[in-house]
Amino acid sequence: MSFSLDKISYDGVSLTVTVFQEELTDFAFYVLLAGKKLDTKWYSLDTTSSLDISLLVGKTYSLILFFRPNAEKTIEEEKVVKKFFFKVNEDHSTKVFSNNILFESENFKITEYDQGSDITFVTFNSAHTDKTSSPFGGDFILSEGWNLISVQKDNRNQYQDLNLDLFESVVKPKIIGKRTYIYGTSLGGYSSIYYGGIIDATIIAGAPMLSLISKRNHPRYRDIQYKHIPIKDTKKTSEPVFIIYDPLVGGDINFIKKNVLPAYPLAHFIPVKKGTHLVMKTLIEKKILKDIIRDLVRHNSFDAINRIAIAMEQ
Incomplete structure (x- = not known):
């Protein structure tokens, strides 16, 4: 199975995360700054999910993705976790490291x-x-x-x-x-x-x-x-x-x-x-x-x- 990040976008109000994932897979994500969780988006079967959050220009944030291959039937040990760093630029574009x-x-x-x-x-x-x-x-x-x-x-x-x-x-x-x-x-x-x-x-x-x-x-x-x-x-x-x-x-x-x-x-x-x-x-x-x-x-x-x-x- 393959699960990964496609892109992150931010319009000054909402952070939108788009992923590659297989059918029946859902995903959730955390946003962290300096190791502290800022907010959480619950699981969605869609490949795109958004969260209203205030992000600062120039700061580097952590994005933690959680994939459940069989959605709600997935047990804890089967979850796939992926982590990324990203930064918001002056024009609200994002850079994923x-x-x-x-x-x-x-x-x-x-x-x-x-x-x-x-x-x-x-x-x-x-x-x-x-x-x-x-x-x-x-x-x-x-x-x-x-x-x-x-x-x-x-x-x-x-x-x-x-x-x-x-x-x-x-x-x-x-x-x-x-x-x-x-x-x-x-x-x-x-x-x-x-x-x-x-x-x-x-x-x-x-x-x-x-x-x-x-x-x-x-x-x-x-x-x-x-x-x-x-x-x-x-x-x-x-x-x-x-x-x-x-x-x-x-x-x-x-x-x-x-x-x-x-x-x-x-x-x-x-x-x-x-x-x-x-x-x-x-x-x-x-x-x-x-x-x-x-x-x-x-x-x-x-x-x-x-x-x-x-x-x-x-």
Whole structure:
């Protein structure tokens, strides 16, 4: 069976989604901004379905399509889910970002969104996500006009089946001649540090953590095999390394001291007091994360630190 998106149109009032689908199939869709659901359109047997919704020019939205091959008789496991990014232009025309799956296995997937930019972001999703989750930072990165290579994992696997050689062989040919940044938080932050050197990228890591080694005796992780090598034994990047963290979170500090400092003793450490382990979420709530990432793209940690200090005092 084949189910896919045909086109998206927007007239300033209604978002219209047209799909290719087989007979007896119906579809529904969600619209999200920055990972938050804005509205939902219920299932329709028609190939075209519309939703009245207010969308902002220049923002990148997520569209999640749900297909039911046998309409209401379809059980949950038979639903087909497809995700797309799209943006609304000044004239209300829409741009759907094409995606190219560079590699996929049972435990991880690497997807490219190429806009022809000279800047490429490689991002890693955090724990409690899976291969169907939205790419970390995807809507912001694409809204900036940058390219995105998203690395997503199976819910239980902590990128342990993604070895450095495979990652390099898949990603490196896509970033030749590009200014490259590798970005994530928590597990995604650890992964950015672990894989960043092999592609010589600028590393932006929020509260890096690999619970598999920091909580070896926790029942949740006993059945997951640790296959990585220590970060200090990986190839090191020649570009800056930025670590955003809360200096009051003992577990994060211990992980940084034991696993990050031996590899990158000259990294730029950017403290966010009372940011918690969810430091990137805190910066989102303070409405400064986007500006901080823009600062770090310019390798300007000074402005980023000042921006954080002012925001956290308010």
